[in-house]
Amino acid sequence: MKTYKQKGNESLLILNQKTYSKVLINQIVLIRGDINYTVFHIKGGTEKTVAHTIKFFEPHLKTHGFLRVHRAFMINPNYVKEYDAEKEYLTMSDGQTAMISRRRKHTLKQLIR
Structure with a gap:
């Protein structure tokens, strides 16, 4: 399985086919x-947009x-x-919204504390 490996810690290199x-x-x-x-x-x-799944980047980004x-x-x-607990979604500072999985609500407890 491929995983994301990068030498630098502060930036992420996003590769597409030609750019x-x-x-x-x-x-x-x-x-x-x-x-995908x-x-x-x-x-x-x-x-x-990148032609990789989130799972490809997840281990590297979790460390950040x-x-x-x-x-x-x-x-x-x-x-x-x-954070809207009733509708189960997050609103980000730029207006984007992200749904929250019922099985991953426990990760938000870290955020709310």
Whole structure:
């Protein structure tokens, strides 16, 4: 199984077939999985799409404090604006929303404390 390996700790190299871009990890607000693609929502409203699953990036991003709150969402807790327990979703600082899995609600207890 392929996993993400990078030498630097502060940035993430996003590779597509013909292009690549370097993104600072602390600028990533939300990561959304879409079948075999991952969409990175970056501070400032930009999006980057990569042909890998979230699982590919998960071990590296967990070391930087990211939380997997749903099978399709991984969030940066520094950008959480609002938590709606009734509708079970998070609102991020840039207006994006992320659903919360009922089995992963326990990870949010770390965030709320």
